Amino acid sequence: MATTAAAPPYVSTHEASNTGIWSWLTTVDHKRIGALYLVTALTFFMIGGFEAEIIRAQLMHPNGTLVSADTYNQLFTMHGTTMIFLAVMPLSAAFFNFLIPLQIGARDVAFPRLNAFSYWVYLFGGLFINASWLIGAAPNGGWFGYAPLTTMQFNPGLNIDFWVIGLQILGVSSLAAAFNFITTIINMRAPGMQLMRMPMFTWMAFIVQFLLILAFPVITIALVFLQFDRFFGTQFYELAAGADPLLWQHLFWIFGHPEVYILILPAFGLVSEVLPTFSGKPLFGYPVMVYSGMLIAFLGFGVWAHHMFAVGMGPIADSVFGVTTLLIGIPTGVKIFNWIFTMWGGNVRFTVACKFAIALLALFTIGGISGVMHASPPADLQQTDSYFIVAHFHYVLFGGSMMGIFAGIYYYFPKITGRFLSEKLGNWHFWLTFIGMNLTFFPMHFSGLAGMPRRIYRYDAGQGFDVYNLISSYGAYLLGFATLLFVWNFIRSWRKGAKAGHNPWNAPSLEWSLPSPPPDYNFAAIPTVTSRYPLWDHKGNVVDYHDGDQVKSAKELGIPMPLSTIKPLFTALFMTLMFAGLLFIHKHNWPMAYTFMFGGAAGMVISLYSWLLSPLE
Amino acid sequence: MEHHGHTPTTTGLDNRKVAIWAFIGSECMLFASLISTYLIYKGRSVKGPFPHEVCSPPVCDTVMKPILNIPVTSASTFVLLVSSLAMVLALAAVENADQPKHTLGEKILGNSKLWLFMTALLGTTFLGFQAFEFTSFVHEGLTIRTNLFGSSFFTLTGFHGAHVTAGVLWLLTLLAIDIRRGLKPKDALIVDIAALYWHFVDVVWIAIFTLVYLIH
Amino acid sequence: MTHSDTHVSHVDHAALGEVKEHPTWSTYWKVAVILTIITALEVWVYYIPSFVASHLFVPTLLILSALKFAIVVLFYMHLRYDHRLFRALFTGPLIIAMATIVSLLFLFGHLVIHAG
Numbered sequence: 010m011a012t013t014a015a016a017p018p019y020v021s022t023h024e025a026s027n028t029g030i031w032s033w034l035t036t037v038d039h040k041r042i043g044a045l046y047l048v049t050a051l052t053f054f055m056i057g058g059f060e061a062e063i064i065r066a067q068l069m070h071p072n073g074t075l076v077s078a079d080t081y082n083q084l085f086t087m088h089g090t091t092m093i094f095l096a097v098m099p100l101s102a103a104f105f106n107f108l109i110p111l112q113i114g115a116r117d118v119a120f121p122r123l124n125a126f127s128y129w130v131y132l133f134g135g136l137f138i139n140a141s142w143l144i145g146a147a148p149n150g151g152w153f154g155y156a157p158l159t160t161m162q163f164n165p166g167l168n169i170d171f172w173v174i175g176l177q178i179l180g181v182s183s184l185a186a187a188f189n190f191i192t193t194i195i196n197m198r199a200p201g202m203q204l205m206r207m208p209m210f211t212w213m214a215f216i217v218q219f220l221l222i223l224a225f226p227v228i229t230i231a232l233v234f235l236q237f238d239r240f241f242g243t244q245f246y247e248l249a250a251g252a253d254p255l256l257w258q259h260l261f262w263i264f265g266h267p268e269v270y271i272l273i274l275p276a277f278g279l280v281s282e283v284l285p286t287f288s289g290k291p292l293f294g295y296p297v298m299v300y301s302g303m304l305i306a307f308l309g310f311g312v313w314a315h316h317m318f319a320v321g322m323g324p325i326a327d328s329v330f331g332v333t334t335l336l337i338g339i340p341t342g343v344k345i346f347n348w349i350f351t352m353w354g355g356n357v358r359f360t361v362a363c364k365f366a367i368a369l370l371a372l373f374t375i376g377g378i379s380g381v382m383h384a385s386p387p388a389d390l391q392q393t394d395s396y397f398i399v400a401h402f403h404y405v406l407f408g409g410s411m412m413g414i415f416a417g418i419y420y421y422f423p424k425i426t427g428r429f430l431s432e433k434l435g436n437w438h439f440w441l442t443f444i445g446m447n448l449t450f451f452p453m454h455f456s457g458l459a460g461m462p463r464r465i466y467r468y469d470a471g472q473g474f475d476v477y478n479l480i481s482s483y484g485a486y487l488l489g490f491a492t493l494l495f496v497w498n499f500i501r502s503w504r505k506g507a508k509a510g511h512n513p514w515n516a517p518s519l520e521w522s523l524p525s526p527p528p529d530y531n532f533a534a535i536p537t538v539t540s541r542y543p544l545w546d547h548k549g550n551v552v553d554y555h556d557g558d559q560v561k562s563a564k565e566l567g568i569p570m571p572l573s574t575i576k577p578l579f580t581a582l583f584m585t586l587m588f589a590g591l592l593f594i595h596k597h598n599w600p601m602a603y604t605f606m607f608g609g610a611a612g613m614v615i616s617l618y619s620w621l622l623s624p625l626e
Numbered sequence: 627m628e629h630h631g632h633t634p635t636t637t638g639l640d641n642r643k644v645a646i647w648a649f650i651g652s653e654c655m656l657f658a659s660l661i662s663t664y665l666i667y668k669g670r671s672v673k674g675p676f677p678h679e680v681c682s683p684p685v686c687d688t689v690m691k692p693i694l695n696i697p698v699t700s701a702s703t704f705v706l707l708v709s710s711l712a713m714v715l716a717l718a719a720v721e722n723a724d725q726p727k728h729t730l731g732e733k734i735l736g737n738s739k740l741w742l743f744m745t746a747l748l749g750t751t752f753l754g755f756q757a758f759e760f761t762s763f764v765h766e767g768l769t770i771r772t773n774l775f776g777s778s779f780f781t782l783t784g785f786h787g788a789h790v791t792a793g794v795l796w797l798l799t800l801l802a803i804d805i806r807r808g809l810k811p812k813d814a815l816i817v818d819i820a821a822l823y824w825h826f827v828d829v830v831w832i833a834i835f836t837l838v839y840l841i842h
Numbered sequence: 843m844t845h846s847d848t849h850v851s852h853v854d855h856a857a858l859g860e861v862k863e864h865p866t867w868s869t870y871w872k873v874a875v876i877l878t879i880i881t882a883l884e885v886w887v888y889y890i891p892s893f894v895a896s897h898l899f900v901p902t903l904l905i906l907s908a909l910k911f912a913i914v915v916l917f918y919m920h921l922r923y924d925h926r927l928f929r930a931l932f933t934g935p936l937i938i939a940m941a942t943i944v945s946l947l948f949l950f951g952h953l954v955i956h957a958g
């Protein structure tokens with residue numbers, strides 16, 4: 010390494026085209042990191058989905074006997090935690106990584122090694138939380154871990170410890186990534202790529218990063234309190250000491266509501282790429298889309314207590330939060346209309362990606378409408394903690410976020426791998442998912458309004474829920490089958506799919522000017538951008554941008570590339586070990602606790618210093 | 627670090643400086659959560675010691691004096707303020723490292739090592755005050771487990787102290803670099819970034835000093 | 843190479859109005875003195891029982907510390923002289939953070955609006 014560093018910068022260029030496991034462990038290429046995120050997050054999506062299938066099997070008939078109440082608690086907690094923090098957020102991160110530099114005309118993110126670090130922290134954090142299954146003590150306090158229910162007094166096992174520590178680890182990953190992307194979008198844009206020329210996905214990603222850096226510190230602190238209560242005997246959530254049972258709820262939802270926009274805005278961004286391409290028309294109302302995104306993000310910090318109407322905050326607070334929640338529906342609705350007008354009068358090509366995008370419009374709207382319904386406190390009192398809420402957030406999360414992400418995967422798979430996903434299998438996947446999703450979640454509106462509470466592992470027959478639950482469970486199996494088809498499609502197409510050219514969909518944005526998959530340096534020459542749709546002329550015809558199929562290496566072109574390095578991985582690993590040491594405090598095993606915590610901290614600081622002091626290129 | 631000139635950025639600003647400002651923005655929310663919690667729990671402890679009020683039986687077993695020590699904390703607040711002055715002088719010294727220095731005053735003002743060292747030293751002094759404060763509280767019967775005030779007070783000021791500690795380590799790292807190869811005007815940026823962090827930690831203390839120590 | 847680089851970046855900065863005049867060490871001194879005076883004032887009013895009892899005590903302290911806060915940010919963190927992007931990156935989150943604190947104080951009944 011020393012020799013490379015001493016050589017003049019242009020000679021230090023290396024061949025990044027190598028494969029093999031080591032190249033993946035040390036990669037700092039945003040596209041490869043994006044691919045790592047994609048595959049890891051899809052794996053966690055499968056795990057979370059499997060947990061859901063068990064839940065639905067248990068609830069299929071009254072008085073189900075498949076799992077115990079305790080296991081059931083672990084299942085729904087891990088299902089929610091996995092889907093939100095280990096599947097949907099990282100799937101969005103996969104696209105942030107892969108797309109942002111390509112869309113703004115950059116060769117990489119601002120801090121390539123920090124990017125690798127984010128991924129490894131995410132992976133280790135995900136493994137850490139799931140390791141709890143191995144000792145039969147998976148988190149069991151719900152994805153929002155309400156304290157004081159999660160304090161030592163009421164939840165003495167290791168379950169919550171895994172959850173608290175795991176979320177802290179994952180928070181580091183999200184924050185590090187967010188600082189990186191903010192800097193990237195501000196500072197790495199190609200000449201002429203003004204903010205108001207950025208593709209809509211990059212815009213939504215930009216907004217999401219601000220939500221992340223403002224929302225995550227709040228849950229970090231709420232978790233710190235819980236950690237301290239559990240490990241060091243503080244009294245933040247100790248009712249006998251005068252603590253307020255609402256403290257956690259407020260802190261959690263100050264994070265939690267922005268979090269739901271962290272989950273949906275990237276999907277909105279993807280759909281805003283897919284629909285114009287397949288309609289052959291520019292995005293309708295581009296500036297309105299940008300500003301409504303900003304408004305949603307800003308208002309998103311002022312609605313959190315709509316999750317708490319049932320606790321009795323009083324008429325003033327209820328009215329204020331009810332009104333802000335209704336308000337936030339407006340910019341959201343505006344977006345839906347903009348997408349519809351984008352397709353209006355266009356020559357729509359109904360590819361699988363386009364179908365998923367259209368499904369988002371329909372299904373998210375249903376979820377948005379039920380959301381507006383529980384924005385009204387009196388209505389919410391009937392709906393809260395019932396299956397109606399479960400229906401709402403699955404329409405926005407599955408019908409919204411996941412549909413958008415599937416649209417993104419079908420659309421960008423050719424760019425990522427150089428091959429198409431099979432449209433034939435994709436159509437099966439789409440229709441089965443669409444039907445399965447509605448079969449699963451639509452009946453929940455009814456079971457919820459009929460009075461079926463959330464988070465129960467059993468219900469008696471004859472209360473009017475039976476048939477809805479039966480339908481939901483069949484729907485869930487269908488969804489599971491559809492997902493398996495998708496995975497099969499994904500794996501097969503990665504190896505054998507039909508080859509894709511550089512712009513297979515006739516899309517307008519910069520990433521499609523590059524070969525599929527793009528070379529490690531992305532752009533042989535940094536482009537100069539003169540419009541929002543650089544690959545379309547003013548009539549919407551595709552202008553050919555690429556310069557032959559001869560892809561030269563970075564060395565031939567004299568482009569300096571960042572050196573691959575294992576240090577971010579080690580820093581992430583040691584950090585995870587440091588956090589893991591807290592588990593031993595619970596068992597009063599101080600020698601192990603100290604070994605892990607201090608050993609991990611020392612290892613982390615050493616790898617961090619050696620990372621910071623070694624040159625990037 | 628040498629090659630950093632060769633990739634111009636969109637805004638002309640350095641990536642690291644953009645990132646540190648985003649980081650500082652994020653830290654606002656971190657401390658907002660801590661400060662809110664402290665304020666929410668103010669006056670809610672069911673037993674003493676209390677920050678500003680005497681606690682007498684039956685609430686406390688014995689009569690307990692208000693625990694906050696304003697004179698000592700005023701001194702430590704002053705120390706932290708002065709450390710910020712030392713920090714800007716360190717930055718100015720690095721920015722002007724190439725300028726010829728004639729008078730003694732110019733030599734002292736232009737000595738980046740001195741000012742980096744002074745900043746770190748004052749930061750450490752602040753931490754010393756905090757250690758003194760924490761131990762005397764423990765002797766007077768207030769720990770992080772005693773009551774809501776203890777939990778929220780030690781966590782809030784402890785988080786701040788941890789930030790100061792990280793800052794001191796950062797400054798010492800810069801000092802080591804300065805001693806080894808000398809910081810030049812082209813290095814001003816890495817000092818600037820550390821300085822922004824340092825001042826931010828100072829600013830947080832300004833808020834804490836008023837909200838926790840003075841207002842009652 | 844280094845030379846032309848500095849030159850280019852200099853032009854850039856000027857074009858963006860980024861670096862205006864930089865505070866000098868005499869500014870720094872004055873700022874330090876003002877900060878010290880305000881701190882002394884804060885501690886002083888803390889020891890005047892009649893003032894502490896009055897309605898003015900809390901607002902006065904809040905204003906004084908806000909002043910200190912602003913001075914450090916504007917001069918020591920040279921936000922006053924720096925690129926407006928940095929100002930945005932700091933003020934946006936600061937506003938959300940302060941609004942959050944205030945809302946929480948209302949929600950937990952530490953601040954109350956007296957309506958009639």
Ligand code: HEM
Nearest residue numbers: 269272273315316338341377380381383384393402405406
């Ligand atoms: C039109 C926009 C939306 C409105 C007005 C809205 C409103 C609400 C309200 C009032 C609740 C609380 C219901 C209760 O617990 O009683 C809620 C719950 C929830 N919402 Fe939304 N929502 C909207 C969009 C979204 C989006 C985009 C997502 C995520 C992608 C989302 C995810 C959730 C989740 C996960 C919960 C349940 C939290 C829990 O208790 O576990 N919502 N929504």
Ligand SMILES: [Cu+2]
Nearest residue numbers: 266269313316
């Ligand atoms: Cu919400």
